[in-house]
Structures are given as structure tokens and as C-alpha cells.
Amino acid sequence: MITSEDVLKVLATVQEPELHRDLVSLKMVNDIEVKTDKVKLKLTLTTPACPLRSKIEHDVKQAILSLEGIKSVELVTDAQVPSDGRARELLRLPIRNAIAVASGKGGVGKSTVAVNLAVTLAMKGARVGLLDADIYGPNIPTMMGVDHLPAPKEDRLTPAEAYGVKMMSIGFMVRPGQPLIWRGPMLHTAIRQFLADVEWGELDYLVIDLPPGTGDAQLSLMQSITLSGGVIVTMPQQVSLDDASRGLAMFNQMKVPVLGVIENMSYLEMPDGTHMDIFGQGGGETLAKSFKVPFLGSIPIDPDVRIGGDIGKPIVYSHPESKAAKALVEVTEKLAAQISIAAFAGAKDGS
Numbered sequence: 001m002i003t004s005e006d007v008l009k010v011l012a013t014v015q016e017p018e019l020h021r022d023l024v025s026l027k028m029v030n031d032i033e034v035k036t037d038k039v040k041l042k043l044t045l046t047t048p049a050c051p052l053r054s055k056i057e058h059d060v061k062q063a064i065l066s067l068e069g070i071k072s073v074e075l076v077t078d079a080q081v082p083s084d085g086r087a088r089e090l091l092r093l094p095i096r097n098a099i100a101v102a103s104g105k106g107g108v109g110k111s112t113v114a115v116n117l118a119v120t121l122a123m124k125g126a127r128v129g130l131l132d133a134d135i136y137g138p139n140i141p142t143m144m145g146v147d148h149l150p151a152p153k154e155d156r157l158t159p160a161e162a163y164g165v166k167m168m169s170i171g172f173m174v175r176p177g178q179p180l181i182w183r184g185p186m187l188h189t190a191i192r193q194f195l196a197d198v199e200w201g202e203l204d205y206l207v208i209d210l211p212p213g214t215g216d217a218q219l220s221l222m223q224s225i226t227l228s229g230g231v232i233v234t235m236p237q238q239v240s241l242d243d244a245s246r247g248l249a250m251f252n253q254m255k256v257p258v259l260g261v262i263e264n265m266s267y268l269e270m271p272d273g274t275h276m277d278i279f280g281q282g283g284g285e286t287l288a289k290s291f292k293v294p295f296l297g298s299i300p301i302d303p304d305v306r307i308g309g310d311i312g313k314p315i316v317y318s319h320p321e322s323k324a325a326k327a328l329v330e331v332t333e334k335l336a337a338q339i340s341i342a343a344f345a346g347a348k349d350g351s
Contacts, residue, residue: 002067004032007039010063017052018337019344023060026344037071039064046340047204048079048125051333081126081204082343086226090196095129097228097339098206099259100221102251104243106137106212109264110233112309113299113328114209115143117231119314120332122164126204129159131194132169133221134211135187141171145312148172156199163317166201168194188220195225205339212243222254229259229342231296231335234287236266236280241287248291259296259338261288262331266298269323275300294338297331300324 012024023029023043031042043060045053061073083096101114111134118130132140141147144165149172150158159166170190200206208227211217230251234244244261251258263284267275278301288295299305302324308315316325 002034002039002069004034006067007032007034007041007064010067011060014056014059014063016046017055018341019046021344023056029060031076037069038074039067039070039072040074040076042076042078045077045079046344047081047336049121049333049336050079051330051337053077079125082340084228084339084343086228088195088225090192090224091200092196093200093202095200095203095206097204097343098208098225099335099339100208100210100227100230100251100256101233102210102218102230102247103212103233103240104245104247105240108212108233108235108240108244109299109305110212111137111139111143111209112305113233113262113264113331114207115140115309116314116316116325116328117332117335118165118167118205118207119163120316120329121205121207121336123316124332124336126336127202128165129200129203129206130165130167131206131208132167132171133191133194133208133217135170135190135217136211138169138171138174139309140167140169140209142312143309143314153199155197157197158199162312163314166203168198170194187217188224191217191220192224218250219254222256227256228339229257231259232261232287233264234261234284235264236277236283238280238283240279241283244287245291248287248293257342258291258293259335259342260294261285261291262296263298265301268301294334296334296338297327299327299331 008024011029012022014023028044033040064073081096088095103110118128122128132138144162146160146162149160159168232244232247234240261284267277285295300323304319305315305324308318316328319325
């Protein structure tokens, strides 16, 4: 008769494709039940946005069905996002992973990408926060369709929430159109308050939208919170790539792991199905290769992306079947995989 130990033994031969370790040692297999010719178990993935979920489920079923006498397998799949293990003293409640989204220059759609990454993770079932650290150009409230914060609780600010994402922005604190003429110390104080004085709660991912460039705000953020890693958003054109390379160099200099490069506004699809490369071609992938970091994917130009940002309805929510939305979901899944890889590598190294 087949036992749960037999099931564990055969599943110890099945590897998680991204982490290159077996499912049993990763503690992804739980609650095994064997009833005559049927096996039921819970498969706990490292992220609800797992890009290889279907492959892992297929491999698990095939391995179990190889056991003599087993005719059916029932999987219950959930996710437990691993922590990167890094201490974040300013945050009173645990943030498992903090990811900075950066660009070397403005106008590449960095905030749009950050919003859609956060919303996609939340739609997949993760607990997500979105911090708008773009002090001089806080666009996150508009893009998320929120214009005010809830009332504070005791001495703590309550983040706004939309699409399952908790968010904080200096945009909630100033009048529309009011310029923020701040020097370094004021920036540093504001960013620290967004981390220390906000009731974020427990989060799997805190996505941080950095301002463009490599100035005071970026340095203040990286000095105030230990990051799991950074993501660079660029466009295919050479000018964007030159600036994006500076953003990559900034992460390297600050010893922040680079999780990958995202190429935004890659091409425009024409009515006949051909692609018009308005800003060039393949620059993001070339940049990733030159820095030996993952290329997370390309996002096409779509007017609905801009419209969604203007009206506060991110495209992954408003037009999930569009090519741009599907590309953003794919990019998010690849990023989530990189975060899990980094978290397990950090745990292995003892960092």
C-alpha cells in the first residue's frame, strides 16, 4: 500500500524550476492524504504570481501517478512568499520583500509599470504595498484613482487602498499643482516618515516607485530601508539606455541586487499585425545582457495604458486581455520568481 512517505520520496525527485531545488526540501509539499488509489496534497508555492505554476503542478501529478496503484491526484495550491531575511528597523510590522522600481530618466513609464506590478501581485493574491517615493512628481494617487488618505489611527498614518494594494504618497499631503521645493534633509525626513509612521501591516511585497535619476531621494530611500532588490525600467532608445545604465550602476554601488530590466513602450502593433519600432528595438535586452542581469520582458505601446493611468484604472485590471496587460502580468511573474530566488539565496548565504 502506498504511504505518504512514498509520496514524499517520489516528490523529492521533482525540482522547482527557478530555484533548482526539490519540492520536499523547499517544504512546498504539505498535508498529504492517501486513500486507496487517490492522493491529495497541498502544494505551497513561493509566490502567488509563480510563472511556472502549471509546469510544477504537472510534474507533481506525473511523479505521483508513477506510483503503482495510484490513479488520481488532487492538488490544492496556495503560496507562502519567503522573506529575504533582511531587517527593516523602521517598519514595525514585517515586510517580507521591498523592491525599488527605478529609471535613469523621466518619461519612460516607470510609475505606470510600478502601479501595474503592484496591482498584478495583489490580483494574484499577495499582500502588497505601494510607496510613492517620487517626491517631486507623485503620480501614484492619480494612477490608482485615490485622492485622499483614510483617517489616521492614534499616531500612525493609515495607507489608502485600491485594487487590493495599500499605498502612500506625498501627493496625498499637498494641494494639486503645489510645487515641492525641497532640499536633501527634508526629502530624507519625508521618506523615513513614509516608512516609520505608516501602518503598512504585514506585506509580502512593498513596491517602491523611485523618482527618476540618481539623486537625494534615491539615496535617502536606500539608506532608510534595506531593499530586496531593484528593477530598472527603460525604453529601447539609446538615450534612455544611457540613463538606465546609470540607474543600474547606482544599485550596484549601493550594493542593491538588480532583479532585472523591463523595456517599456517597446513597439506599436499596427492594424495588420506588424510592429512599428518607434523608439528602436531590443535595447532593454541588450542592457540586461551587458550588466549580466535578468531581462524581465517588453511591454508594447497601448493607448489604454495611458488612459488607465489618467482615470485611475490600471490596464491589468481594466483590460486584462490586452497584449500590454498580458505583457505586464508576464513581467510581474518573472519578477516574483527573481524575488523568490534572491530570498532563498539570501537565506542560504545567511544574509
